């Protein structure tokens with residue numbers, strides 16, 4: 257297939273480009289580089305041995321998107337582009353709604369006008385809020401999102417489902433990611449956060465490399481085995497392969513389909529820290545801090561539907577996630593070195 261990848265220079269997008277091209281697909285990337293480096297694409301090209309057309313275009317720029325759409329004929333779009341920092345979204349709700357929802361509305365319109373009605377969308381386990389059942393199946397009701405970022409994911413899911421209902425030519429696959437971590441085993445591409453990392457693993461790797469003195473562990477009084485928060489961490493390469501598998505749903509004209517992409521296994525913050533230390537032989541000093549606003553105790557998936565319907569199942573375990581996250585950070589202490 258020929259696939260438009262929005263947000264393709266970002267963390268998950270770059271790993272997905274590798275898997276798509278290695279599976280024989282062709283890709284074209286659109287990204288405004290607001291949270292990524294152009295250099296990630298050079299690395300992807302080096303890994304797959306193929307040139308990947310790139311357009312520095314904002315998805316809110318209708319003319320820019322039209323130009324890309326008329327130059328290429330796409331069979332499908334995988335839509336990663338968006339802002340993703342939970343805390344920042346509380347400070348700047350308008351910017352999040354305008355970028356994520358406004359941008360996606362422009363993208364959907366340009367797609368349908370150009371006859372491309374196959375879409376895979378990056379949603380998030382955050383739409384389940386504080387989940388009603390654990391492990392979380394796709395039939396679990398959506399919950400209350402405590403922040404505008406999560407609201408944009410939940411609202412965009414509704415918008416896409418409504419559009420698909422009104423026009424059955426659309427095929428929409430909503431992928432609800434759990435907690436992606438790690439990096440490509442080559443160490444050539446990985447997560448490249450701007451400033452102080454919000455998420456656990458990039459913070460851990462920055463402590464490991466000496467950029468930050470210690471990790472703050474947000475709360476040790478949750479109702480979990482060791483009191484720290486439990487999450488379903490998934491290797492970013494497994495997650496990327498989930499997108500290749502999701503194309504099968506498009507091929508069989510799924511209408512609208514929702515899949516959890518997780519491992520089904522929950523680990524606590526301290527289990528992640530201890531595993532990282534053991535696998536990589538690096539100490540991670542940490543200090544228990546108060547709970548972070550909006551956090552929940554436990555979140556992990558039931559990933560059985562994706563295995564049943566897409567033949568996809570995560571292969572990597574926590575040890576490989578820790579190994580590859582460190583391999584990336586150690587070999588690229590300044591990320592792609594351009595910000």
Ligand code: NAD
Pocket residue numbers: 262263264265266267268269286287288289290291292293313314315316335336337338339340355359378379380381433434435436
């Ligand atoms: P990322 O920030 O690395 O990638 C997103 C990319 O989108 C960046 O390259 C950024 O420059 C680009 N972008 C943002 N706004 C744009 C716009 N208006 N026009 C064009 N490009 C734009 O983030 P990621 O971790 O790779 O996440 C990819 C997607 O997956 C996002 O939609 C995110 O919300 C979603 N997601 C991420 C996680 C996670 O933990 N990383 C979890 C669940 C869902």
Ligand code: WQD
Pocket residue numbers: 340342379380381382406434435436454455456457459471472473474475484485486487525548551
């Ligand atoms: C994991 C655990 C923290 C940092 C977020 C978004 C979610 C999705 C993935 C995009 C929690 C603890 C963290 C630190 C810590 N993103 N922690 N010290 O909060 O599960 O999910 O990213 O869609 O929408 O909410 O991930 O990595 O921030 O936290 O103790 O410095 O690590 O409290 O228990 P989270 P996370």
